Structure formats: structure tokens, C-alpha cells
Amino acid sequence: MDDSLFPPVSQDKSVAAPIFVAPILGSHERVCIGAVSVIGESFEVETVTLIGSLKGMKSQIELVVEQLKGYLATEGELHLFTPCIADFYVGPLALGFFGNHSLAIKTILRNHSFLYGCKNV
Numbered sequence: 001m002d003d004s005l006f007p008p009v010s011q012d013k014s015v016a017a018p019i020f021v022a023p024i025l026g027s028h029e030r031v032c033i034g035a036v037s038v039i040g041e042s043f044e045v046e047t048v049t050l051i052g053s054l055k056g057m058k059s060q061i062e063l064v065v066e067q068l069k070g071y072l073a074t075e076g077e078l079h080l081f082t083p084c085i086a087d088f089y090v091g092p093l094a095l096g097f098f099g100n101h102s103l104a105i106k107t108i109l110r111n112h113s114f115l116y117g118c119k120n121v
Contacts, residue, residue, distance in 0.1 A: 012039050012040040012097065013039075013040070013095070013097065014037065014038060014039040014040070014095070014096055014097060014098040014104060015037075015038050015078055015079075015093050015094065015095050015096075016035060016036065016037040016038070016093070016094045016096075016098060016104035016105065016107065016108045017035065017036055017078060017090050017091050017092065017093045017094065017108065018032045018034070018035050018090075018091035018092075018108050018109070018111075018112040019032070019033050019034040019035060019036060019045075019047075019064070019065075019068070019088070019089070019090060019091070020032055020033065020088070020089045020090075020091050020112075021033050021054075021057065021060075021061070021087060021088050021089070022087035022089075023053060023054065023057075025086070025087055026087070027087075030089065030091075031054065032048065032091075032109065032112040033047055033048055033050070033054065033061055034046055034047035034048055034061075034065065034109075035104075035105045035108035035109050035112075036068060036072075036078065036090070036105075037098065037101040037104035037105050037108075038072065038078055039098060039100070039101060039104065042101070043069075043072045043073075043101075044101035044102075044105065045065050045068055045069055045072075046105045046109075047061060047065060048109065060085050060088075063084065063085065064083045064084065064085055064088045067083065067084050068081060068083070068090075078090065078093065079093055091112060094107070094108060094111075
């Protein structure tokens with residue numbers, strides 16, 4: 001097979017994950033509100049466009065996202081992150097060799113978000 005037909009594989013180990021919230025306190029329902037990508041020493045967090053009742057949670061979502069960014073900026077490990085607000089969760093980690101943050105985030109959101117659109121996807 002001709003390897004030139006495929007893009008080069010990144011050499012940086014990466015991890016990406018969805019960010020979920022339980023829209024009703026204590027429920028087992030999870031709604032994907034964003035995704036996080038960590039590649040090497042850099043990271044990116046993207047949130048989805050909020051619709052319906054999630055618009056009322058905008059300030060809590062922004063607070064959790066800022067907390068996550070601060071945590072990752074101080075070299076925290078994604079799998080150990082605990083959000084400051086109950087019923088927010090980092091979902092299952094996808095380990096791999098993503099070439100860039102955009103690809104990682106698009107992959108996570110396409111696999112975990114069925115009703116919400118992401119900016120720039």
C-alpha cells in the first residue's frame with residue numbers, strides 16, 4: 001500500500017474527552033456540552049452552542065471550562081480533573097496521536113454529541 005495516500009501520524013501522544021453535564025441535578029442523564037484536547041504540552045477546550053434549557057446554565061458551564069483551563073495550564077492530568085460544580089463530568093478519555101486539537105475535538109463531539117452543534121465543526 002502506498003503510504004503517501006495517508007497523512008503523517010503525529011508523534012505527540014494525545015488525549016481528548018467530552019465534557020458532560022447532568023441537566024437535572026442528580027439525574028443519570030448526560031448532555032455533551034463540549035470537548036477537551038491535550039496534545040503534548042498544549043490543550044484546547046471547546047464548548048457547544050447551547051440550546052434550550054442549557055442556555056440557563058451558561059455561567060456554570062463557563063466557570064467549569066475556566067477551571068479546567070486553569071487546571072490544565074498548571075500541568076494537571078485530565079483524568080484527575082474534578083469540576084467545581086456538581087453534575088459536571090469529564091467523559092471517557094480517547095487516547096491516541098491526534099494531529100491537531102481541531103481534529104481531536106471534532107472526533108469527540110461527533111462521537112458524543114447528537115443534538116448540539118459545535119462552533120467551527
